[in-house]
Amino acid sequence: MENKFKESLLDKNTLSVTWELVPGRGANEKAQEVAITSAEQAAKGGRVHALTITDNPGGNPAILADNLGMEILNLGIEPLVHFTCKDKNRNQMESQLYALDRANVRNLLVMTGDYPVSGFQGRPKPVFDLDPINTLQLISEMNKGLEIQGMKGPIFQKPSDFFAGAAVSPFKAAEAEQMVQYYKMKKKIAGGAQFLVCQLGYDARKFHEVLQFLKVNNYDIPVVGNIYILPFGAARIMNQNQLPGCVVTDKLLAELDAEKGAPDKGVGARMLRAAKMYAIMKGMGFAGVHIGGHNIKYEQVEYIIDQGEDLSKNWQDYIREFDYPQPNGFYYFEKDEKTGLNTDRPANRANLPLDAPVNLGYSMMRNMHALMFTPNKKLFPVMRSFYHAAEGKKKREKRLHALEHIAKVVMLDCKDCGDCAMLDIAYLCPMSQCPKNQRNGACGGSFNGWCEVYPNEKKCIWVRAYARLKKYGEEANIDVPPVPPANWDLYQTSSWSNFYLGKDHSAPILGIKRPESKVPQTKK
DSSP: OOOHHHHHOTTTTTOOEEEEOOOOOOSOOOOOOOHHHHHHHHHHHHOOOOEOOOOGGGOOOOOOHHHHHHHHHHHTTTEEEESSSSSSOOOHHHHHHHHHTTTTEEEEEEOOOOOOOOOOSSSOOOOOOSSSHHHHHHHHHHOOEEEETTEEEEEEEOOOEEEEEEEOOOOOSSHHHHHHHHHHHHHHHHHHHOEEEOOOOOOOHEEEEEEEHHTTTTTOEEEEEEEOOOOHHHHHHHHHHSSSTOOOOOOHHHHHHHTTSSEEEHHHHHHHHHHHHHHHHHHHHHEEEEETTTTTHHHHHHHHHHHHHHHGGGGGGGGGOOOOOOOOOOEEEEEEETTTEEEEEEEOOOOOTOOOOOOHHHHHHHHHHHHHHHHHHHTTHHHHHHHHHTOOOHHHHHHHHHHHHHHHHHHHOOOOOOOOOOOTTTTTTTTHHHHTTTTTSOOOBBBBTTOOSSTTTSHHHHHHHHHHHTTTOOOOOGGGSHHHHHHHTTTSSSSHHHHTTOOSSSHHHHHHOOOOOOOOOOOO
16 A cells, blocks of 8 residues: 655655644544544645644543544545553553554654653553664564564564654753754664654754754654644743643743734734744755644645745745744754854864763762673673572572662662663663653653653753763763663563673673573583
């Protein structure tokens, strides 16, 4: 079957258009009927290449996006299903992907997802078993024909045909926040992302920055710009950081406040703003645009397309209207004063202040790592032999594990997952200190360096990790291949033993092999 969304996004002569539907909670409520009616109009209109369907947005329960995607596909238009990691473990994800594949729902936007906030009789338990990178790796393997172990050897399933993309936010104010977003974006591409969709923001330099970053780093991947038709009420919520990842500055909020006093309550102004964003994104070279907004009608989507196409002839004239920098905001590139956008010269980050404090404990951990945890150096061979000698001796293993656990709980708030990722995150534990357990980089919800779930209380651990590494000129240590998900076979076992004996995820990364068997060979 042809995939019109995929074809439009890969066609250099077409600006692909997606329209976001938010069906909400319930099965047969008004929200679902409105979504289907909108889908019918879009299918008949022929101007929209795909309809995106949200997955429990805001961390609240809603109808499963998959089912509406199947209905929409039957109407003759491609669905783009949001596929988030917050509510499902890896087996449930795989099951969901099988169902989507069987129904020919192929377009996926893979995201971490908002932290769950409400549900039946209280806040639901967050899952976050796989992150978007691990999920993209699973999808890539399914597209090749997933290999599973059978009784008589490997079995390969029939290849799927998913077209999966990932999200990225260029709208971060702090250097550390922005850099870890770009490092994670590279991991998403390595994991199999076939397109990228930008988070919500209104700064033209930041639109351009993500394209420029990809170009400078020799990535050829289609990028979809985000156009949210912004009323004052939604803008005020975003300005107060109540919708994580969405950036509306004080300057933009003031303009919207003035616009709502017009006879049409600002509708005309925000529609024209959206059309200008369409024009700018087309002019910059985005492969597509994603149109969203509360209670948006299909006629308004057509207006944005028609007006945006007309304005795109002079798109550079509107750049100055989208000058919404964040206070002391970081930009990856130096500014091009002539265009108001970016040059291809990265800004000098060396002398910028750290975005999080670095305490003495980190220096101590570095010294401890160099002494004990660097393969084949100093005490590593001794510790490896020590744990190898204890292997299989239950009482000795238990005592060693208890001593390790006490030390790591006191120093590092260890959760005893047994598959330790602290070596990957500058000795910060993602299982205890990141609410979303992110092992490959920050989610998109942080704001000014603060964690999405604990704003103004806890710094994002990836911001802290970047600051720690930058102090020693090692921030590029984050720019590494994807880290595997936690192996729950190792839960509540000794992470030191698993590390030294080549059982955890570090083994293939660091080249740590399992020791040879202690059982002596029988002489013939």
